[in-house]
Amino acid sequence: MDRELLKGSTPLLLLSLLCEGPMYGYQIIETVRQRTGGTYTLKEGALYPALHKLEATEFIASYWETQENGRERRYYAIQPAGLAFLKAKKKEWNQFVDMVQAFVGPKA
Amino acid sequence: MDRELLKGSTPLLLLSLLCEGPMYGYQIIETVRQRTGGTYTLKEGALYPALHKLEATEFIASYWETQENGRERRYYAIQPAGLAFLKAKKKEWNQFVDMVQAFVGPKA
DNA sequence: TCAATATGCCTCGCAAAGTGATGGCCGTCA
DNA sequence: TGACGGCCATCACTTTGCGAGGCATATTGA
Numbered sequence: 001m002d003r004e005l006l007k008g009s010t011p012l013l014l015l016s017l018l019c020e021g022p023m024y025g026y027q028i029i030e031t032v033r034q035r036t037g038g039t040y041t042l043k044e045g046a047l048y049p050a051l052h053k054l055e056a057t058e059f060i061a062s063y064w065e066t067q068e069n070g071r072e073r074r075y076y077a078i079q080p081a082g083l084a085f086l087k088a089k090k091k092e093w094n095q096f097v098d099m100v101q102a103f104v105g106p107k108a
Numbered sequence: 109m110d111r112e113l114l115k116g117s118t119p120l121l122l123l124s125l126l127c128e129g130p131m132y133g134y135q136i137i138e139t140v141r142q143r144t145g146g147t148y149t150l151k152e153g154a155l156y157p158a159l160h161k162l163e164a165t166e167f168i169a170s171y172w173e174t175q176e177n178g179r180e181r182r183y184y185a186i187q188p189a190g191l192a193f194l195k196a197k198k199k200e201w202n203q204f205v206d207m208v209q210a211f212v213g214p215k216a
Numbered sequence: 217t218c219a220a221t222a223t224g225c226c227t228c229g230c231a232a233a234g235t236g237a238t239g240g241c242c243g244t245c246a
Numbered sequence: 247t248g249a250c251g252g253c254c255a256t257c258a259c260t261t262t263g264c265g266a267g268g269c270a271t272a273t274t275g276a
Contacts, residue, residue: 002197004262007232008262012211024224025225035211043265044224045264074224090212090213092109095109103124105198111234112233112261115233115234133254179241
């Protein structure tokens with residue numbers, strides 16, 4: 001998968017995922033890998049900065065949770081502002097796809 | 109339109125356009141603007157470097173043509189290697205869209 | 217027992233691509 | 247003659263992802 005295409009779609013992916021419930025970093029990476037059948041492996045160097053940025057803008061919030069074995073995980077949960085942002089992003093995404101599709105031609 | 113989403117889609121757009129026949133830079137910009145109803149304005153700073161790069165890899169070729177008024181235009185035409193590359197890019201594009209769609213949810 | 221693997225967080229330097237600004241050249245038209 | 251539009255192009259800056267690296271602890275297995 002061309003890395004350049006991915007650029008800009010990460011926030012959309014993350015917010016969409018977090019819509020299903022809070023998740024922690026490692027879990028997000030594994031989930032994406034599994035759902036795409038390994039086609040797309042979200043890299044840590046892309047994930048964590050993106051997550052932190054979304055938190056800085058208060059689109060998501062984080063909290064630490066201790067597991068039974070004593071280890072900690074940092075969960076991220078979508079916030080109201082994030083939901084609104086996601087909605088706008090989705091719209092933009094659809095416009096973008098339609099636009100490119102118009103030049104490239106239908107899927108066929 | 110979010111600038112970041114566009115990244116990586118430019119070569120795809122250009123090759124697709126040039127499939128319809130040779131075009132020159134300014135014409136490409138105007139064509140994109142018109143077809144998208146102004147939604148997307150390809151910037152010169154993005155177009156020319158992209159064009160030059162596609163030429164360097166021999167996916168497209170260029171030639172100068174003199175108009176009746178004496179002024180020159182630089183036309184770009186797709187090459188066989190470009191056609192093959194376009195085909196691969198299209199496939200990648202479709203995979204990419206399907207992937208994101210799977211997370212974001214159907215267009216609705 | 218001890219090494220390898222998996223879980224889990226993070227940061228840093230680099231490369232690639234787009235943006236906005238700027239510059240230059242030349243025709244046309246008021 | 248001066249403004250505008252056509253037409254090419256480059257440059258510094260920003261953003262984003264990548265690859266590599268670092269740190270720490272639990273589990274597993276030879």
